Structure formats: structure tokens, C-alpha cells
Amino acid sequence: MLAAILSLGCIGMVAAIALGIAAKKFAVEVDPRELAAMEVLPGINCGACGFPGCAGYAKALVTGKAEPNLCPPGGAELMTKLARILGVEAIVMARQTAVVLCQGDNRKAQLKFRYLGLEDCNAAQRIAGGPKACPGGCLGLASCQRACPFDAIEMTADGLAVISREKCTGCRKCVAVCPRDVIRMTPYESSVHVMCNSHDKGAAVRKYCQVGCIGCHICHKTVPEAYKLEDFLATVVYEQDAQAFEAIPKCPTKCIRDFNEGYPEGSTFLPINNDKSDAA
Amino acid sequence: MKLRTFKGGIHPPDNKHWTSHKAIEDCPLPDELVVPLSQHIGAPSVACVEVGQHVAKGQEIGSAKGFVSVPVHASTSGEVVAIENRPHPFGTPLPAVVIKPDGEDSWSSNLQFTDPGSLTSDELIEKVRQAGVVGMGGAAFPAHVKMSPPPEKPIHTLLFNGVECEPYLTSDHRMMLEESERVLQGVALLQYVYGAERVVIGIEANKPDAIALLKKQCADAAVEILPLQVKYPQGAEKQLIFAATGREVPSGGLPMDVGVAVHNVSTAAAVTDAVMLGRPLIERVCTVTGPAIKEPKNLRIRIGMSLSHLVEVCGGLVEEPGKIILGGPMMGFTQVGLDVPVIRGSSGLLLLREEDIANSPEGPCIRCARCVQACPMNLMPTTIAAYARRDLVEETEEYCAMDCIECGSCSYVCPASIPLVQLIRHGKAAVLAKKRNALL
Numbered sequence: 001m002l003a004a005i006l007s008l009g010c011i012g013m014v015a016a017i018a019l020g021i022a023a024k025k026f027a028v029e030v031d032p033r034e035l036a037a038m039e040v041l042p043g044i045n046c047g048a049c050g051f052p053g054c055a056g057y058a059k060a061l062v063t064g065k066a067e068p069n070l071c072p073p074g075g076a077e078l079m080t081k082l083a084r085i086l087g088v089e090a091i092v093m094a095r096q097t098a099v100v101l102c103q104g105d106n107r108k109a110q111l112k113f114r115y116l117g118l119e120d121c122n123a124a125q126r127i128a129g130g131p132k133a134c135p136g137g138c139l140g141l142a143s144c145q146r147a148c149p150f151d152a153i154e155m156t157a158d159g160l161a162v163i164s165r166e167k168c169t170g171c172r173k174c175v176a177v178c179p180r181d182v183i184r185m186t187p188y189e190s191s192v193h194v195m196c197n198s199h200d201k202g203a204a205v206r207k208y209c210q211v212g213c214i215g216c217h218i219c220h221k222t223v224p225e226a227y228k229l230e231d232f233l234a235t236v237v238y239e240q241d242a243q244a245f246e247a248i249p250k251c252p253t254k255c256i257r258d259f260n261e262g263y264p265e266g267s268t269f270l271p272i273n274n275d276k277s278d279a280a
Numbered sequence: 281m282k283l284r285t286f287k288g289g290i291h292p293p294d295n296k297h298w299t300s301h302k303a304i305e306d307c308p309l310p311d312e313l314v315v316p317l318s319q320h321i322g323a324p325s326v327a328c329v330e331v332g333q334h335v336a337k338g339q340e341i342g343s344a345k346g347f348v349s350v351p352v353h354a355s356t357s358g359e360v361v362a363i364e365n366r367p368h369p370f371g372t373p374l375p376a377v378v379i380k381p382d383g384e385d386s387w388s389s390n391l392q393f394t395d396p397g398s399l400t401s402d403e404l405i406e407k408v409r410q411a412g413v414v415g416m417g418g419a420a421f422p423a424h425v426k427m428s429p430p431p432e433k434p435i436h437t438l439l440f441n442g443v444e445c446e447p448y449l450t451s452d453h454r455m456m457l458e459e460s461e462r463v464l465q466g467v468a469l470l471q472y473v474y475g476a477e478r479v480v481i482g483i484e485a486n487k488p489d490a491i492a493l494l495k496k497q498c499a500d501a502a503v504e505i506l507p508l509q510v511k512y513p514q515g516a517e518k519q520l521i522f523a524a525t526g527r528e529v530p531s532g533g534l535p536m537d538v539g540v541a542v543h544n545v546s547t548a549a550a551v552t553d554a555v556m557l558g559r560p561l562i563e564r565v566c567t568v569t570g571p572a573i574k575e576p577k578n579l580r581i582r583i584g585m586s587l588s589h590l591v592e593v594c595g596g597l598v599e600e601p602g603k604i605i606l607g608g609p610m611m612g613f614t615q616v617g618l619d620v621p622v623i624r625g626s627s628g629l630l631l632l633r634e635e636d637i638a639n640s641p642e643g644p645c646i647r648c649a650r651c652v653q654a655c656p657m658n659l660m661p662t663t664i665a666a667y668a669r670r671d672l673v674e675e676t677e678e679y680c681a682m683d684c685i686e687c688g689s690c691s692y693v694c695p696a697s698i699p700l701v702q703l704i705r706h707g708k709a710a711v712l713a714k715k716r717n718a719l720l
Contacts (some may be wrong), residue, residue, distance in 0.1 A: 117702055
């Protein structure tokens, strides 16, 4: 009995000493700033910064390979925190949000054919360029919704992706997965968007979509600095869009939408900035 | 004697009785021919004629761009009325030369008869390239590329594919019956090019008349007629090679890696025309069939005829088709409408009614492994599909998704109606995209 206790005790002692020495000798030096950065990073490993996960970004930060303003999900608050940890000046990136520039759901936009394949936009796009007659419109097969790590995208009953401005952190995962480039990153402050992604001529757009941009220039004539037209498609000039909302009632196809007034038809998301009208 | 075949495969109803007894008919010329400049695997051709120009039948209207590319020719004489993007069987509108036939249908005077005996094999290959001959089984791979294997990979066995395992299609069958001489002449020419010791024509046993005829005609020639078990996809290149030679093409390899070259019997006939008469590939036999068509036929069609013209020649539609497929039901391309033209790879036009389309909802995988048994490439379709569905690209590749020949046997047998081959195709595209990105 005594022998057993002693021998086991000795083995334990030796092993403990060996482990202790090994721990000291092979200790991996971790920059305390890296640990601190890991503490504040969101930890969702979305990859928006371009590094493999939050740990990868933390490492890149302390080795000076990355700027502290590359984490869109963390927002301005995180960027200042990271800058403080690293001891550098904070250059805060403006908050961006993803918008699906399309309102042509299955009731408003025509289909070229009935698609019976996989529930995946990329698979559908490979078959004759997708079932939607419009070459730029949302296919509505929810690839972006599945890619979103923040549950910020919903599909309406008529097959249109809608992104919540509040839940979207700007990680761009949906932008990467969309085969039709219909999702765009826009400044969070800009709530007015031209909801169309078709560069076809007006007559062609009218044939396949009730709510597409026909390139009529009316918005540009109303607020010249806030809209530009390229290849029969109007887009908002986001740097100077303060008065962009003035063109909304003039648009003949109701293609311009102010997200502060409401989300596209069928969406359950509610605009948060309703206080604008209260203040006025 | 037990017939030779490969492992796996399926037995779909072959539905060849609609047209297998019907002789090939010449399809009358329509008012307009739309000849796409992209009809083959490889770089599209570039238009070399102008709008308003008069072209003769067989005149080159699109010149080849690069080695893996072939020229395109006018299918009849007439005036070029437009060179623009037109609907294409691949789905999106692609550049095409639109010809208004002048009704004369006169051959270009540049074409001449040549004695093949006076040609070296390189000259012969050049003639085939100039004639725009591509694989006519459906994939339309330029024949001259296949005919020029690197010297370190000699071809000892030359295989001809008269299997036609796709249900409904009978164009190769009729070719072998009615134009066996053209086919056999092409076989001899190709044998000369490759210098192959063994020449085999593989035919599925459901075409006994073709087997008997070719056997009779080849009695004294060194061409072996090999009847094969009736099974889909017996006509797939690698499956045919295994059945005929017992050799397996290595993963990611080509038939020439095992010393074999495979050509379709219709391609052999096109080679005959190209070499002996200098005539380019401007027509082919196409089976117009299916329950939605009034009078199914085997038609000799010109490249560029619209599907609606073919339907008209076959007596019109019984009812609005639920599905239009260019090619066979297993591997053909579903079409959006009837306004697309036929191209060199179009072996058939299949029109199905709404009620013929099985569209049952997808269920969960019950791990029955029927897809594994059916897979002619010995893959695990259910596993690859599961990975592909979740966009796990590395795992998809690891399970050899790239070896999938997309024959659709797995989807056909799946009792849960899982779109297996569709998922695998999706996965393959993801693997290719990843490889492309790695190169950039």
C-alpha cells in the first residue's frame, strides 16, 4: 500500500517537474495585444476582413499587416477599441450596408422559363442565364440568405431577397455569393436607392418587369447631382444624395425607394428611422 | 454468349420504337438559317463574311480561333442578312450568321474530290479540321484535336461508337443502316490516320439489323463488330472503352492514356465527306421524337435550322410541350423555346408533354446506395452531392467529383428524388471556379 502511494507519488512529481520545465521552455510568446484584440473582436469568423477568421485578423493586426478598420461587423465602436489596443490613430470606416437593388419579385417580373433545378442562385444562373427574364434581377433562390451569418436577409413570399439595414453588418458575404451582382454595398446613411439592376433599354425592361428602371432621366432632371445614368440605368450618387428623395414621386415605374419610408413589398422588416417625420 | 459491358448503369425504357424503323428524310430548307459561330467545345469561331454578301453552300463563314476550334460553314447558298446575337442552345444569345437561302442550294466551287490514297495523315487531319468536323455524339469536341495524339501516346485500338444508349434517339442507328458505306469509309480513313492495330465498332444489342449489316459488310475487313449489352450509359466513352478492351481510363485521364481513341459512327461519316469530297460538316441526322410531336421522324437537317421548323416538318405539336430537350432525355440540354437553331452536336430533338415530366418532391436520403450501384464511374453520388450542397469544395473534389460523367444514372434511380447529378454538377462548377481563382 505504502509502496504504491510512494511510487505513484514519485512518478507524479517527476512528470509535474518535466511538464513545468517544458511549459517554460517551449512557451509560445503571444503578444498581449493579440489576446486583447481577440477579446473585442466579434468572434463570428465571417472573413469580411480578408483574413482567416477573427484570430487571423488579430494576428495580422499586431504584426502590422492589417489596419484596425477592416471589421465591418464590429462597426465604428470596435475600430476605435482596436486602435486603442494597438496604440494608433483610429480611422473609422463609414458603416456600409448591403442592398438588393431589385424589386421585381415573381409577380412583378416575368420568367423566361420554369426552373425545376436546385434551390441555389448559382446553379440556376448556369442554366440559360437563370429563369428570370431580366438579366440583372434577383433570382430569389435564397443563396444570399444562406450565406448571411447575421440572419439579416429574408425572402419574401414572391421570391425577392430583402436585407435588413439594421441587422446587416456589411460583411459582404452575400455580395460574394450572388451570381447576378444585384447586391451592392452602400453607405448606411444613404437610404434612397434606385431598385434596379438591368442595363437593358427601357422598352425591353418594360416587357419583363413592372418596376424596373427604364432610363427615362426624370430622376436626373429633378435632382441632377444625386443621380447618374449609365447604359439605361439610373443609380444614386451616394456622396451627394441629400436631396435624392425628391425624385421618388416623379419616377414613372416607382423604381426609387427610400428605405426609411419602408422596405420593398412583402418584407416584414420595418424602417427604424421613422422619427424623421416626427422631427419635421 | 454473355455480352460485354461495364459495371453499374441503368435500364431506362428506350422508347426507340417511335423512329427506329423510319428511314432518314431530307428536311426542306426554311426561309432563314441561323448558323451559330459557337457550336463546339473550345474557342468560338469569328465571322469572316459581311452582311449583304452572297455565300455558297459549304463556304467558310466563321474562321477557327486557336487549335481547339473549328471553322463554321454556310449550310446553304444565299445572302448573309445579319451577324448578330441570336438565341442559342447553350441558353444565352450568342453570335450567329443569319443566312437567307436563295433556293439554288449550290455548292461552293472550291470543294473538290480528293483521292485519300494520295494524302499523308497530317494532310488528312488538316482536311478534317477545315471541314469543321466535331464529335457528333453530342459533346462536339473538335475531331482533329482527337486525331492528333502526342507521339508518346500511340493509339493501338480505335473504337467507334454506334451504341446510342440514350433513350428515344435513333439517328446513329439509321446512319449505320442507310449509310454504312460512308461510315465504313470513314472508319478506314481514321484507322489510316491513327495506324491502329485493332478497330472495333461497338453497337448495343438492341440494334440487331445494324449489327448484321455491318458484320456482312466487314466480313473481309479487319473491323470487328462488337455487340454490347443494352444498358445506359454504354455509349459513354470510358464505359465503351472498358466494355471493348477491359481497360479503365485513369482518373482525370484521357482515352489516349490507355492507347484508345473513340469516335462516333456519324463522325466517321463526316470524316468521309470531308476527306473524299472536301465537303464541310453542314448537315447531320437528327431524331425528332417524343410524345408531344405528331409524326416522329429521322431528319437530315442543315445546321442552323430552327427547332420550330423541325417541328413543322414533323406535322406540328400534339399539345404545348412541357419540356423541349435538344439531345437525349438523359444528357440533352433543356431548351427555353423553339426559336433556337440546331447545331453540329444536336443528335435529337425530344418534345415531352407536361404529363411525361416526373417532378416529385425531394425527400431525405435513406442510404440505400442505389446511386452507388448505378454509378458507372464507381463514385459515391450521395456523398458528393451532400458535400456539393453545403459548398464544401475541397471534400467534393476529394471524393472525385471531377470524374463524374454527368450521365444522370444516380438521379434516375434515387427513390428519394434527390437531384444528385444536378448537385454534383453544381459541385464540379465550384471546384473549377476554385481552380481558376487559384491560378489568378
